[in-house]
Amino acid sequence: MSNTKSLLTIKDLYASVEEKQIIKGLDLDIKPGEVHAIMGPNGAGKSTLGYVLSGRDGYSVDSGSVTLDGEDLLEMETEDRARAGLFLAFQYPVEIPGVSNLEFLKASVDAQRQARGEDAITSADFLKEAKAACKQVNLPVAFLKRGVNEGFSGGEKKRNELMQMLLLKPKLCILDETDSGLDIDALQIVAEGVNSQRSADRSFIVVTHYQRLLDYIKPDFVHVLSDGKIVKSGDASLALELEAQGYAWLQKEPVEDELEG
Amino acid sequence: MTEQIDKALAREYEAGFVSDIESETFEPGLNENIIQRISAMKGEPEWMLEWRLSAFREWLAMEEPEWALVDYAKIDFQSISYYSAPKSMKDKPKSLDEVDPELLRTYEKLGIPLIEQQMLAGIAVDAVFDSVSVVTTFREKLEEAGVIFCPISEAVHKYPDLVKKYIGSVVPKKDNYYAALNCAVFTDGSFVYIPKGTRCPMELSTYFRINEQNTGQFERTLIIADEGSHVSYLEGCTAPQRDENQLHAAVVELVALDNAEIKYSTVQNWYPGDENGKGGIYNFVTKRGICHTNAKISWTQVETGSSVTWKYPSCILKGDNSVGEFYSVALTRGRQQADTGTKMIHIGKNTKSTIISKGISAGRSNNSYRGLVRMNPGAEGARNFTQCDSLLIGDQCGAHTFPYVESRNPSAIIEHEATTSKVSDEQMFLCRQRGLDPEKAVSMIVNGFCKEVFKELPMEFAVEAGKLLEISLEGSVG
Ligand SMILES: Nc1ncnc2c1ncn2[C@@H]1O[C@H](COP(=O)(O)OP(=O)(O)O)[C@@H](O)[C@H]1O
Ligand SMILES: [Mg+2]
Numbered sequence: 255m256s257n258t259k260s261l262l263t264i265k266d267l268y269a270s271v272e273e274k275q276i277i278k279g280l281d282l283d284i285k286p287g288e289v290h291a292i293m294g295p296n297g298a299g300k301s302t303l304g305y306v307l308s309g310r311d312g313y314s315v316d317s318g319s320v321t322l323d324g325e326d327l328l329e330m331e332t333e334d335r336a337r338a339g340l341f342l343a344f345q346y347p348v349e350i351p352g353v354s355n356l357e358f359l360k361a362s363v364d365a366q367r368q369a370r371g372e373d374a375i376t377s378a379d380f381l382k383e384a385k386a387a388c389k390q391v392n393l394p395v396a397f398l399k400r401g402v403n404e405g406f407s408g409g410e411k412k413r414n415e416l417m418q419m420l421l422l423k424p425k426l427c428i429l430d431e432t433d434s435g436l437d438i439d440a441l442q443i444v445a446e447g448v449n450s451q452r453s454a455d456r457s458f459i460v461v462t463h464y465q466r467l468l469d470y471i472k473p474d475f476v477h478v479l480s481d482g483k484i485v486k487s488g489d490a491s492l493a494l495e496l497e498a499q500g501y502a503w504l505q506k507e508p509v510e511d512e513l514e515g
Numbered sequence: 516m517t518e519q520i521d522k523a524l525a526r527e528y529e530a531g532f533v534s535d536i537e538s539e540t541f542e543p544g545l546n547e548n549i550i551q552r553i554s555a556m557k558g559e560p561e562w563m564l565e566w567r568l569s570a571f572r573e574w575l576a577m578e579e580p581e582w583a584l585v586d587y588a589k590i591d592f593q594s595i596s597y598y599s600a601p602k603s604m605k606d607k608p609k610s611l612d613e614v615d616p617e618l619l620r621t622y623e624k625l626g627i628p629l630i631e632q633q634m635l636a637g638i639a640v641d642a643v644f645d646s647v648s649v650v651t652t653f654r655e656k657l658e659e660a661g662v663i664f665c666p667i668s669e670a671v672h673k674y675p676d677l678v679k680k681y682i683g684s685v686v687p688k689k690d691n692y693y694a695a696l697n698c699a700v701f702t703d704g705s706f707v708y709i710p711k712g713t714r715c716p717m718e719l720s721t722y723f724r725i726n727e728q729n730t731g732q733f734e735r736t737l738i739i740a741d742e743g744s745h746v747s748y749l750e751g752c753t754a755p756q757r758d759e760n761q762l763h764a765a766v767v768e769l770v771a772l773d774n775a776e777i778k779y780s781t782v783q784n785w786y787p788g789d790e791n792g793k794g795g796i797y798n799f800v801t802k803r804g805i806c807h808t809n810a811k812i813s814w815t816q817v818e819t820g821s822s823v824t825w826k827y828p829s830c831i832l833k834g835d836n837s838v839g840e841f842y843s844v845a846l847t848r849g850r851q852q853a854d855t856g857t858k859m860i861h862i863g864k865n866t867k868s869t870i871i872s873k874g875i876s877a878g879r880s881n882n883s884y885r886g887l888v889r890m891n892p893g894a895e896g897a898r899n900f901t902q903c904d905s906l907l908i909g910d911q912c913g914a915h916t917f918p919y920v921e922s923r924n925p926s927a928i929i930e931h932e933a934t935t936s937k938v939s940d941e942q943m944f945l946c947r948q949r950g951l952d953p954e955k956a957v958s959m960i961v962n963g964f965c966k967e968v969f970k971e972l973p974m975e976f977a978v979e980a981g982k983l984l985e986i987s988l989e990g991s992v993g
Contacts, residue, residue, distance in 0.1 A: 308948050309947075310944050310948075311940060311943075311944065312940070331947075332944070332947040332948060333947045333948075333950050333951060333952050333953075335948075336947065336948050336949055336950040337950045341948075342948050344945065347945070348939065348941040348942055348945050349942075350942055350945070350946075350959075350960055350963055351963055351964065352962070352963030352964055352965070352966035352967075353959050353960065353962065353963030353966075357959070358946075358949075358959065359949075361951055361955065361959060362946075362949035362950050362951060365949075365950040365951050365952065365955065366950040369950065401963065402945075418949065422949065422950070
């Protein structure tokens with residue numbers, strides 16, 4: 255363990271949705287620049303963890319603490335967490351009909367700039383950045399004019415999430431199964447997008463079912479989440495082991511294992 | 516989330532200030548004598564007074580309609596004053612320098628500077644304050660093109676033949692209760708005439724302001740687009756924040772002669788009342804246009820104000836190949852009630868109409884679309900397309916759709932689509948996760964929902980309408 259200050263520290267977190275406790279004593283510490291993969295069976299609470307961290311309404315913390323950059327994350331409003339640099343790429347991105355991607359993204363970027371005391375970005379500058387981001391995730395520029403996720407295919411939605419990440423330049427990116435449903439080409443695009451953003455002051459939580467993404471995004475750590483807590487942590491080799499053996503050996507009681515491949 | 520939205524909707528009404536202007540106001544009451552006095556104030560010719568009086572007699576025999584899905588305390592027509600005008604307007608200022616600066620300040624505060632140098636280039640404004648037109652800008656420039664744009668009270672004197680020929684020709688005196696009342700007591704409004712083959716060189720707009728307490732505003736607008744001409748016209752409206760309800764009963768008549776085109780846009784922001792439904796404007800408006808051969812009338816409305824709205828801008832598609840359009844955004848919040856829509860009456864062959872209605876309901880409001888599409892026996896090959904979308908914000912509001920279809924021609928095609936959706940938790944979460952505050956998120960989602968209508972508005976006003984929605988939605992989230 256180095257002495258660098260942590261970016262994200264989760265301590266003994268318990269959280270519920272609709273009165274049902276899903277996260278049950280979770281600890282995680284992420285330093286700037288690290289990539290952590292979280293794997294685990296369906297229903298383990300991976301998406302829930304992302305929602306709890308980003309402060310989605312209806313997800314309540316029962317006990318424990320979370321800090322981002324030393325600040326109490328749980329005290330902040332959803333939008334303030336985003337402005338503090340937390341980004342969630344959704345497992346199932348939602349559509350906002352009639353609101354163009356460009357308009358939505360510029361408003362988001364401006365809201366975050368404003369929170370930092372910066373002026374709004376000029377439309378011309380933003381358009382330039384947005385076009386570059388489109389190119390990087392291999393989405394036609396015309397997608398900037400289309401409604402947010404409106405009529406996008408599954409893969410396009412995922413790449414659109416990645417594009418948002420490129421433009422918002424967060425400190426902590428949580429990618430919730432951004433690789434699911436992608437073919438190998440799209441998967442590589444996502445991986446390249448993430449790799450291009452890896453830097454000493456940006457960290458990632460990559461939630462995935464599949465080892466194959468981790469062939470492209472080399473994680474520093476791999477954690478197995480099961481029944482609301484981390485039951486095993488290791489380095490990249492743990493993912494290979496999971497690929498070969500599934501999760502059953504890590505769980506005290508056998509749980510339905512839906513891991514494919 | 517509902518709680519957040521309610522909070523966001525509890526915004527301040529920005530146009531709610533009262534101007535301190537000395538006015539000459541009639542005592543409340545409605546009788547033939549009052550009508551004679553209104554007519555005398557305007558120095559009207561005899562025929563106009565007779566017209567008013569006959570309408571009044573018709574009105575006395577009529578019943579207040581009750582079919583709309585709106586609920587309000589009965590209006591006591593004797594408790595309303597039917598005329599109010601700033602004293603300074605009595606000797607008819609000849610130029611802007613002579614207009615009471617307080618009046619100019621009122622419009623400036625509302626974002627409508629009347630000094631031509633400060634105005635948006637390309638837009639001529641008629642400013643109506645309570646019962647009179649204060650000033651009409653850019654008149655000389657319009658006159659050069661042969662376009663007449665003046666208060667209707669002035670047109671009665673200057674262009675009696677046009678007025679006589681067309682007033683009441685689209686909305687007959689006894690068309691409905693409020694229209695008949697308007698005919699009897701109308702005070703001012705705009706008159707527009709576009710000569711043959713002329714494209715009006717600028718946007719025309721009228722800005723209505725109610726200021727005086729306990730007065731009704733009964734304006735009357737008449738737009739005549741002669742053959743092959745083209746005009747785009749916009750009306751805006753605001754009123755101070757008062758605890759009492761105020762009545763606004765306007766009549767708008769559009770005449771599009773052969774091959775002419777009229778685009779009529781409204782941004783209505785009358786005071787909507789407070790969150791408990793106290794105060795606000797009763798907006799009972801009759802708007803109708805007639806299209807002759809190959810003519811086109813397009814109504815676009817953005818309705819965010821008034822406590823009660825009763826309004827159905829309509830098109831009579833009389834001429835063959837004529838086109839009628841209705842694009843509407845109606846936003847209700849708090850205890851507002853809106854019953855609005857359109858009537859498309861297809862008479863001529865190959866007539867076409869399009870109806871796009873977007874209703875947004877928040878708080879404990881009620882928002883209804885009521886539309887009639889009628890295909891007359893002679894309407895060979897006529898077509899209508901109707902799309903009604905409702906967006907609900909929160910779970911205490913109501914959205915209703917009442918489409919009426921009467922087809923008496925088997926070759927006519929009528930299509931109707933309707934959807935109801937909600938501002939979803941997922942959408943709100945996505946926006947907030949990207950750093951947008953809840954108010955901005957709601958207004959963006961709502962703006963997206965209205966996009967098809969906003970794109971029909973003239974550029975300057977599309978921006979204004981978007982902002983208006985944003986203000987109207989402020990506090991609807993929290
Ligand atoms: N809104 C909700 N209401 C009730 N239960 C929920 C809700 N969201 C998730 N859950 C439950 O929480 C558990 C974890 O779900 P989730 O975090 O989506 O798992 P994962 O992403 O690991 O597949 C599941 O048992 C799921 O049914
Ligand atoms: Mg999940």
